[in-house]
Amino acid sequence: MSIPSGAENPATLLPHPTSSPRVRLPTWPRWARITLLLLPALLVVAVFFVGGVAQAVAQSLGYQPFLPGHGLSLDAYRRLWHDPAVRASLLLTARVALLSTVASAVLGVAAALLIRRLARTRTVVTRLVQATLAVPHLVGALCMLLLISQGGLLSRLAHAVGLTASPAAFPALTNDGFGWGIIAEYVWKETPFLTVIALAVLAGGAADLENVASTLRANGWQRLRHVTLPLLAPAVAAGSVLVFAFTAGSYEVPYLLGQPYPATLPVVAYQGYQNTDLRARPEAMAVAVLITVLTALVVMAYLATASRLSRRSL
Amino acid sequence: MRRVGVVLLLTGLLLPVVPLVVWSVSGQWRYPALIPQQTSARGLRLLADPRTQVLHGLRLSLAIGLVVATLSVCIGFAAGRAIGLYRFRGRRLVQFLLLAPVIVPGLAITLGLQVFFVRYGLANTVTGVVLVQLMPTVPYAATLIGAAYANFDVDYERQARALGAGPLRTLLFVTVPLLRPALILAGVFAFLISWSEYVLTLLVGGGQVQTLPLLLFAAIGSADSTAAAALAVLVVVPPVLLIGATGRMLTGSPGVTVGFGRL
Amino acid sequence: MVELDRVSKLYGETVAVDDVSLALRARAFTALLGPSGCGKTTVLSMIAGLLAPDQGDIRLDGVSMARSAPERRPVSIVFQKTLLFPHLSVEQNVGFGLRMGGLARSEVRRRSTEMLELVQLAGLGSRHVRDLSGGQEQRVALARALVLAPRVLLLDEPFSQLDTGLRTEMRALVRGLHDDLEVTTLFVTHDQTEAVAVADEVALMLAGVLAGQDTPKAFYTAPPSLAAARFFGVTNEVPGRVAAGCFVSADGTLRHAACVADGAAVLVVRPEGLQLTTETGPHCVPGTVVAARFAGTHLVVEVRADGGTRLTVHVPAAEPVSVGGRVAVRVPPQACTVFTQPR
Numbered sequence: 001m002s003i004p005s006g007a008e009n010p011a012t013l014l015p016h017p018t019s020s021p022r023v024r025l026p027t028w029p030r031w032a033r034i035t036l037l038l039l040p041a042l043l044v045v046a047v048f049f050v051g052g053v054a055q056a057v058a059q060s061l062g063y064q065p066f067l068p069g070h071g072l073s074l075d076a077y078r079r080l081w082h083d084p085a086v087r088a089s090l091l092l093t094a095r096v097a098l099l100s101t102v103a104s105a106v107l108g109v110a111a112a113l114l115i116r117r118l119a120r121t122r123t124v125v126t127r128l129v130q131a132t133l134a135v136p137h138l139v140g141a142l143c144m145l146l147l148i149s150q151g152g153l154l155s156r157l158a159h160a161v162g163l164t165a166s167p168a169a170f171p172a173l174t175n176d177g178f179g180w181g182i183i184a185e186y187v188w189k190e191t192p193f194l195t196v197i198a199l200a201v202l203a204g205g206a207a208d209l210e211n212v213a214s215t216l217r218a219n220g221w222q223r224l225r226h227v228t229l230p231l232l233a234p235a236v237a238a239g240s241v242l243v244f245a246f247t248a249g250s251y252e253v254p255y256l257l258g259q260p261y262p263a264t265l266p267v268v269a270y271q272g273y274q275n276t277d278l279r280a281r282p283e284a285m286a287v288a289v290l291i292t293v294l295t296a297l298v299v300m301a302y303l304a305t306a307s308r309l310s311r312r313s314l
Numbered sequence: 315m316r317r318v319g320v321v322l323l324l325t326g327l328l329l330p331v332v333p334l335v336v337w338s339v340s341g342q343w344r345y346p347a348l349i350p351q352q353t354s355a356r357g358l359r360l361l362a363d364p365r366t367q368v369l370h371g372l373r374l375s376l377a378i379g380l381v382v383a384t385l386s387v388c389i390g391f392a393a394g395r396a397i398g399l400y401r402f403r404g405r406r407l408v409q410f411l412l413l414a415p416v417i418v419p420g421l422a423i424t425l426g427l428q429v430f431f432v433r434y435g436l437a438n439t440v441t442g443v444v445l446v447q448l449m450p451t452v453p454y455a456a457t458l459i460g461a462a463y464a465n466f467d468v469d470y471e472r473q474a475r476a477l478g479a480g481p482l483r484t485l486l487f488v489t490v491p492l493l494r495p496a497l498i499l500a501g502v503f504a505f506l507i508s509w510s511e512y513v514l515t516l517l518v519g520g521g522q523v524q525t526l527p528l529l530l531f532a533a534i535g536s537a538d539s540t541a542a543a544a545l546a547v548l549v550v551v552p553p554v555l556l557i558g559a560t561g562r563m564l565t566g567s568p569g570v571t572v573g574f575g576r577l
Numbered sequence: 578m579v580e581l582d583r584v585s586k587l588y589g590e591t592v593a594v595d596d597v598s599l600a601l602r603a604r605a606f607t608a609l610l611g612p613s614g615c616g617k618t619t620v621l622s623m624i625a626g627l628l629a630p631d632q633g634d635i636r637l638d639g640v641s642m643a644r645s646a647p648e649r650r651p652v653s654i655v656f657q658k659t660l661l662f663p664h665l666s667v668e669q670n671v672g673f674g675l676r677m678g679g680l681a682r683s684e685v686r687r688r689s690t691e692m693l694e695l696v697q698l699a700g701l702g703s704r705h706v707r708d709l710s711g712g713q714e715q716r717v718a719l720a721r722a723l724v725l726a727p728r729v730l731l732l733d734e735p736f737s738q739l740d741t742g743l744r745t746e747m748r749a750l751v752r753g754l755h756d757d758l759e760v761t762t763l764f765v766t767h768d769q770t771e772a773v774a775v776a777d778e779v780a781l782m783l784a785g786v787l788a789g790q791d792t793p794k795a796f797y798t799a800p801p802s803l804a805a806a807r808f809f810g811v812t813n814e815v816p817g818r819v820a821a822g823c824f825v826s827a828d829g830t831l832r833h834a835a836c837v838a839d840g841a842a843v844l845v846v847r848p849e850g851l852q853l854t855t856e857t858g859p860h861c862v863p864g865t866v867v868a869a870r871f872a873g874t875h876l877v878v879e880v881r882a883d884g885g886t887r888l889t890v891h892v893p894a895a896e897p898v899s900v901g902g903r904v905a906v907r908v909p910p911q912a913c914t915v916f917t918q919p920r
Contacts (some may be wrong), residue, residue: 034396041393041412041456047450048427049415055426063472087412089541114319130561132327134553138508138530139334139546146539151345153333159346167345170555211627214647216674217725226677230664242417251513256534266421270513273425288422295418309670 012158053292056084060285064278076282080093084286088262093294096264097248100186105240108194109232115195116202129192137189141256144185149174169304174257181257182264186250190243197239198232206231234306241302243312265291331355337543357544367524368545375509375526378440382447383505389448390455390500397456398463409460412453420450424517431518438520443471446518447511450502458503462496495563578603578606579624579729579761584633586619587756593619595785601729601763603604605757606794608776609765612808616785617765621731624763637728643818648677653722654731659714659736661706667717668693670701674725692724693717704741712743716750720744723754730755737766763879771808773797781785797847803916806845812889815844824915828884830864831908842917848891850912853878853898854905861905864888869898880906 028036061072080086115125135143147153155170166169174181206228213227254264263271265287272284337343341354361368396402397409415423424446428437438444470492474484490497512527521528526549533542579601594616601607609617622628624635626647635642642650642762653674661670672689676682678727693699696716709717715735722730732751736744737741752775755762766772772779773793780790781801788808789801800806803814817826824831826844833844854861864882875891878898882888888906892898 030400031402032403034400037392037396038408039392040389041452042408044389044448044452045411045415047430048446049411049418049423051430052423052425052427053418056422057426059426059429110319111323114316114323117316118320125320125323127558127561128324128327130557131554134506134557135331135550136527136553138510138512138527138534139550140330142530142534142546143330143334145534146543147330147338148440151467153348156346156348160348172400188326192327207664208656208658208660209424211647212656213662213673213677215627216624216652216677216721217645217648217650218673218677219648222677226673227662230662231320233664245419246418251421258316269425272386287427288425291422292418295422299417 013160019139039192048303056285056288056292060282060289062282064281076286080290080301086268089265089268089287090290091268092179092258093248096182096186096254097244098181100183100190100247101244103183103187103242104190104243105192105236108127108239109142109190109193109198109229111195111196112202112232113228115199129195129264132192133196134191135189137185137250137253138256140185141253144181144257145174147186148181162226175259177259177262178252179258179264182254185253185257186243186247190247193243194236197235201232201235202228226238237302237306241299244298248295248298249291265294334546337539338547339544340540345537354540357540360541361544361548364441366529366541368526368529368548371524371526371529372548374440374524378444378447378525379505379508381444382451382508383501385444386448386451386455386504387459387497387501389452389458390459390504391497393452393456394459394461394463394496397460398466399468409457412456412551414453415449416427416453421517423449424514428517437518438522440519440523443515443523443525446514447508449514450511454503454507455500457494458500459493462493466492493570499560499563502556506556509549509553579763580636581624582618582634582636584620584623584630584635585856586616586623586628587631594623594630597782597785597787598633599760599780599790601788602778603761604759605777606752606762606764607777607778607780608748608772609763609780609782610767610769610772611782612767612809615782617767617782618733620782621654621733621763621765624729625652625731626650627654651728652731653725653727653729654733655715655718655722655735657734659718659735661709661714661717661721663706665706666702666706667698667706667709668818669826670717671702671720671724673721675832678725688724690721691811692720695723696720696750697758711739712747715739715747719751719754722815723760724756726758727760732762732764734765734767735767736771751775757911769796781808782810798912799914800845803843803845806914806916811845811847813846813848815846815886815888817842817844819915819917824913826884826886828882829860831860831910831913833910833913838917840917842915844913844915846908846913848877848889850909851888851890852907852909853890853892853896854907856905856907860908860910862886862888862908863903863905866900866902868897868906869900882906 055100060076062075063072111129115122118125143228145152149155149169150167150172152174155167157165158164158170159166172185209227210223211224218226248264249266250264251266251270255267258267259266269284269287269291272280272287275281275284336350339353339355340350340355341356343350343352360366364370365489393412397405397412427446431437431442431446436445466489470488471484474488475481479487510527511525512531515523515525516528517533519525519528526545530542530545530549531546536542579599581597581599584594584597584599595723597616597620599620609620611617619628623630624642626645626649642652662673664728668686668689668860671692672685675685675688680688690699690702693702694735696719698713698716698720701713706714706717718735735751736747739747748771751764764772764776776793778790779793779796781788781796783804789796789805791801796805796809799810800811812830815828816825817824819825819839821839822832824842824844825831847892849897850888855910857863862882862884864880866878867881867887869877870877871894872891873894876896876898878890878892880888880890890906898904
């Protein structure tokens with residue numbers, strides 16, 4: 001009787017009830033098993049992700065399946081490069097994404113450090129943080145509109161205490177040129193995300209290392225700076241990359257909370273896509289490709305720096 | 315000092331929700347009043363009104379969510395087993411590829427996909443929407459379940475086989491129960507991602523598959539804050555309840571919490 | 578000189594440390610010995626300042642440390658889990674405390690390198706913590722603690738995760754460092770052979786209480802209590818009574834200096850203290866051999882005495898013993914300890 005490798009077929013270890021020839025159950029070779037298991041998921045990724053990106057690239061180069069007779073060219077990209085509107089959009093998108101990410105990271109870590117030191121209220125606050133995470137972004141956009149717009153609750157509070165006399169006197173935080181409303185919604189939703197990540201890291205042994213540091217003559221601030229923050233850095237950085245990618249690529253929030261012009265890149269892409277004039281399609285696709293490239297660059301930058309510091313978390 | 319921090323944190327978390335809830339039950343709430351001049355159930359009644367299609371949208375969102383959750387957990391279960399249990403060449407690449415749809419914005423990917431959906435007659439259909447929603451959900455399911463499999467002791471399965479259980483029974487009675495928390499979490503995440511999804515449904519559904527997010531988007535654009543707020547309250551309740559129920563599983567490894575980002 | 582003065586620590590209802598008064602002689606190597614859960618780690622944490630005692634005081638050279646934060650105590654501690662900082666290199670780990678104290682970088686590097694040589698890890702300064710073996714990790718943890726020239730060094734079962742050969746090596750290293758640097762050392766362990774092998778003095782803790790503090794030899798020859806004797810592996814306990822200066826049991830009478838107070842008592846004697854003999858007479862208990870097991874360096878022989886008591890005797894491996902045969906056990910009085918009012 002052959003010994004099955006790694007006991008992958010223990011059925012052959014059992015004695016056969018009669019003495020007829022032992023039957024070996026068919027076992028798939030390992031590589032076949034792995035491939036079969038991965039196939040559905042990889043199919044989803046290949047068809048949708050790879051297919052979608054490839055199509056976007058192709059269409060941005062002029063490939064139009066419904067319009068005959070157009071050759072491939074980089075015209076769309078050239079037009080983008082010279083279009084001041086696109087440049088303004090790029091600036092807005094980068095600004096909003098960067099500010100949101102940085103603010104969420106700082107606030108998220110601060111919140112996690114605070115929650116860690118709570119005793120009786122800790123569970124309640126943690127549940128509240130998780131609940132905020134669950135709120136869909138569309139709902140968040142509406143919340144912001146109702147809260148910080150010029151007719152919103154904060155404006156009315158300002159009026160009630162005498163700071164403003166009319167809606168217009170309250171600063172325009174929604175549908176404004178800087179993107180304050182957009183940033184506010186992102187920060188409200190993404191801070192809890194980074195808080196949950198930071199809390200998970202802190203729960204996993206940070207306290208022990210901080211104790212060691214205190215026996216090594218480190219005071220509170222030194223422990224924070226030399227132990228706690230470096231421990232949090234990998235996971236929070238990975239989470240921040242996700243936040244950046246999301247805030248750069250989201251459509252519904254900037255559409256509802258921003259201005260029509262300049263709009264963020266995803267809004268520009270969608271509007272170009274909806275244009276009934278199909279000749280505008282390549283440009284819309286080029287913007288989509290631009291968004292993809294932008295996010296990919298950020299991820300690659302993260303991977304490059306993280307692996308150099310060899311503390312990758314993603 | 316700590317108390318001040320807690321108050322600030324709680325205020326920051328809860329304040330945006332306050333006007334939403336108040337608007338949903340207000341009849342008239344003109345500037346500069348701090349509370350509505352009139353409360354009314356109009357917003358809530360609108361939700362049940364067949365003309366607004368909200369109930370239809372609710373059924374649609376629920377159905378699509380459940381199908382997407384089931385499919386992505388099944389696909390993720392298989393892929394997660396491969397990633398978590400086996401060491402093979404290209405494993406890191408596969409993990410990375412699986413995360414790509416999560417990182418790269420869905421809009422940028424789906425704009426190009428439209429052509430496929432039109433060609434295969436899936437545009438403007440519920441089936442098309444279900445399929446496209448697999449794109450953001452399968453990676454999460456696979457990553458979550460993969461992480462659970464990495465901590466799974468395959469000797470349990472071997473023990474079951476040695477005791478005479480066939481592969482299917484081992485799967486059903488040993489593997490699945492042991493992985494249950496991860497499977498539930500993956501299902502919940504997939505459902506929530508589907509429930510909140512707007513852009514993908516809009517693009518592939520062509521505006522004809524009217525899930526709750528599409529209705530909500532239109533309501534926000536209208537001048538009726540009460541209707542929008544009431545609908546938003548409907549949209550927000552299931553996610554909050556689901557996360558509340560499964561919250562305890564989230565205090566684990568940071569990898570698990572990555573799933574939240576997509577919501 | 579470290580003193581714990583009637584220190585107690587409670588966790589809710591449970592008393593982890595119960596009115597413990599312990600004095601460590603300056604520059605001595607003391608082992609704090611006891612089974613898991615007896616409170617030894619709690620005692621260590623309190624000396625280090627990571628936990629505050631609920632009652633009592635902790636003093637260093639007469640000065641109370643109870644109010645000082647851990648970072649201000651001249652105490653260093655090495656834990657069971659090495660807890661090296663994962664984001665720092667070996668040398669940065671070792672120099673951590675010096676950096677926190679504000680020492681110049683060049684001086685930090687010099688002292689760290691010196692200390693790494695002392696723990697026999699010269700040249701590994703730039704290695705990353707992940708790439709170290711278990712033994713190397715512990716050496717780095719030791720170096721990190723000792724480079725600060727502490728007045729007291731605390732070690733919390735630091736070698737329990739290592740395998741036997743490595744453990745012996747590390748014990749010798751720690752003992753050697755202690756002798757070279759002359760630092761008061763408190764070494765926590767649950768293994769009495771380890772405690773006996775490495776320490777000048779042993780403090781035994783059982784269930785949160787200090788059950789004895791003496792040289793290792795004394796714990797063997799004259800254990801302070803029945804519980805202490807049991808912890809140190811005494812297997813022969815003979816119940817009986819004390820009367821007129823003698824210990825009286827079903828198997829005979831023995832005159833013993835400790836027989837002062839009349840009443841119920843128990844006599845304990847180590848298996849190594851007994852011998853098999855064919856003589857009769859005082860202090861020779863006749864009986865039958867019930868079992869004989871080979872244990873490598875000796876035979877473990879179980880004898881059922883005629884009075885009913887079972888005695889375990891260790892005899893040299895070559896000695897001829899037959900199961901079922903008649904034999905007498907010689908019980909030397911000086912090898913016995915009598916405890917009155919056994920619990």
